[in-house]
Amino acid sequence: MKCAWVLLVAFASLSAYYVYLPLPSTISEPWKLMVLDAVFRCAQDLSNLVHYFGFVHHLRVLSFITGFFDKLDAESCENVKVTDTVFDGIPIRIFDPVEKWDKTLKRGVLYIHGGGWALGGARMRSYDQLCRAVAEGVNAVVVSIEYRLLPDAHFPEQFNDALHVTKYFLQPHVLAELSIDSSRVAISGDSAGGNLATAVCQQLIRDGNAINKIKLQALIYPVLQVLDFNTPSYQQNMDMPILPRFVMAKYWLHYLNGSYKYVDTVLANNHTSFDISQAVALRERLNWSSLLPSGIQKHYKPVVQPMGTPEVIQEIPAIFDVRASPLIAEKESLKLMPKTYILTCEFDVLRDDGLMYAKRLEDAGVEVTRDHFEDGFHGCMIFATWPLYFSVGARTRDNYIKWLDENL
Missing domain, CATH: 3.40.50.1820 (Alpha/Beta hydrolase fold, catalytic domain)
Known part of the structure; x- marks a missing residue:
């Protein structure tokens, strides 16, 4: 009986840890959103596990679960x-x-x-x-x-x-x-x-x-x-339900038929650094310092790398496709x-x-x-x-x- 109580407490603690996510008080119905996000994360974790063992692509599993x-x-x-x-x-x-x-x-x-x-x-x-x-x-x-x-x-x-x-x-x-x-x-x-x-x-x-x-x-x-993963909203909401920044970057790479190994590269904006000429030519079209009101920009600063990773553009040229x-x-x-x-x-x-x-x-x-x-x-x-x-x-x-x- 004592063992059962220990297991119950352990399960409850683990569930609470998995479900709880610090959210702004101004977001709509935060506790309900936490539970919904936990369900989504469970589905993603399960699909990634199945993918890891080579059974089926994780997006097929996720699509099956959600549908x-x-x-x-x-x-x-x-x-x-x-x-x-x-x-x-x-x-x-x-x-x-x-x-x-x-x-x-x-x-x-x-x-x-x-x-x-x-x-x-x-x-x-x-x-x-x-x-x-x-x-x-x-x-x-x-x-x-x-x-x-x-x-x-x-x-x-x-x-x-x-x-x-x-x-x-x-x-x-x-x-x-x-x-x-x-x-x-x-x-x-x-x-x-x-x-x-x-x-x-x-x-x-x-x-x-x-x-x-x-x-x-x-x-x-x-x-x-797909050029800037460090806009104020990407920085402010990087771990927010239902779409964390990391997940959005993975969707982008998969959509453009690129490798997931570049996730950290694009999150750091190394794919649009100053040494990549195509990026320099397009930067003004998404210069959020001039396109967003100051209230939205808050304390966030643009992230533009002096040296980047040119092979990303070579392998994924669609990054610059309008x-x-x-x-x-x-x-x-x-x-x-x-x-x-x-x-x-x-x-x-x-x-x-x-x-x-x-x-x-x-x-x-x-x-x-x-x-x-x-x-x-x-x-x-x-x-x-x-x-x-x-x-x-x-x-x-x-x-x-x-x-x-x-x-x-």
């Missing part, structure tokens, strides 16, 4: 018709609101899910529920893209999938078939999906066609650059971007990516709505319904839908 209880069939409901189909060979899920008025054209929203280019999907409960809410709240046909994921596909395959679906969707006969007003179409995405949405919008400009069919872009805590890092796009391209909504969260390593992009767009003359949540954390919008409900998740989702409804 096992979260996949939904294409079940229609009273207000939204849901259909799984294919656009240009790429799976999509269409959310079509039940028409409130006969023969009235609806609005259209292309949605690209997040998940580090490795997790998530249009068929996951969290994104299915978000897209249903958008479809009903905006009276818009939502097309959610099921792009290929890591480790089966690397950059630029995810980008190409999103671009192909977008171009297919924007064809007049497709819009007409879906009863969508061709002048009222938006493209949107969260996290890695925000990266793809931004890159697709910019590519349409470079292609010289179809961009006039995108009225709005709405970006939810987007990841927009399709991967749309924040570094030329101003001439940004001038043609549509009206933009950018949602950021205070406790998110990607906060400054969104804020810097908002400033660059504003400097280029684009109308931008910034929506910043002081108690928000990365990924919070998909935690807006039971059983994973956070008040900030519901508020971010409601603000996002409200903006789309008022501007699209």
Whole structure:
């Protein structure tokens, strides 16, 4: 009996140690977030262990764990018709609101899910529920893209999938078939999906066609650059749930088909040092000393190494590809971007990516709505319904839908 009590106390102590993570008191529901983060870390640790013993790639395990209880069939409901189909060979899920008025054209929203280019999907409960809410709240046909994921596909395959679906969707006969007003179409995405949405919008400009069919872009805590892992938000939130800095760096390296051995190198910004000429030419486009307000910069200082590791660029040339890092796009391209909504969260390593992009767009003359949540954390919008409900998740989702409804 005494032994059982000792084991129980030991287990409780170990659990408390694993769950407890010092968090700012101003973050939304910190204790609930600690538990959620502990579950995520358990899944990551398990997937890494399986990978270590050579059974299967850790991202496959993590994707299985996160999606096992979260996949939904294409079940229609009273207000939204849901259909799984294919656009240009790429799976999509269409959310079509039940028409409130006969023969009235609806609005259209292309949605690209997040998940580090490795997790998530249009068929996951969290994104299915978000897209249903958008479809009903905006009276818009939502097309959610099921792009290929890591480790089966690397950059630029995810980008190409999103671009192909977008171009297919924007064809007049497709819009007409879906009863969508061709002048009222938006493209949107969260996290890695925000990266793809931004890159697709910019590519349409470079292609010289179809961009006039995108009225709005709405970006939810987007990841927009791989050149600086020491922005104020990366420094402030490096160990914050749900996306620590180390994990984001690993997702980037895997997306760009680079080796994990460079994680410490990129975290130190050795891949964009002064002795790497390409980095010097691009540095002003993400100079957060001039792009971020002083209140955001706080006491943090830029980290620019005098000598770096040039072989990183040689082995991973996509680091300087604007399709991967749309924040570094030329101003001439940004001038043609549509009206933009950018949602950021205070406790998110990607906060400054969104804020810097908002400033660059504003400097280029684009109308931008910034929506910043002081108690928000990365990924919070998909935690807006039971059983994973956070008040900030519901508020971010409601603000996002409200903006789309008022501007699209």
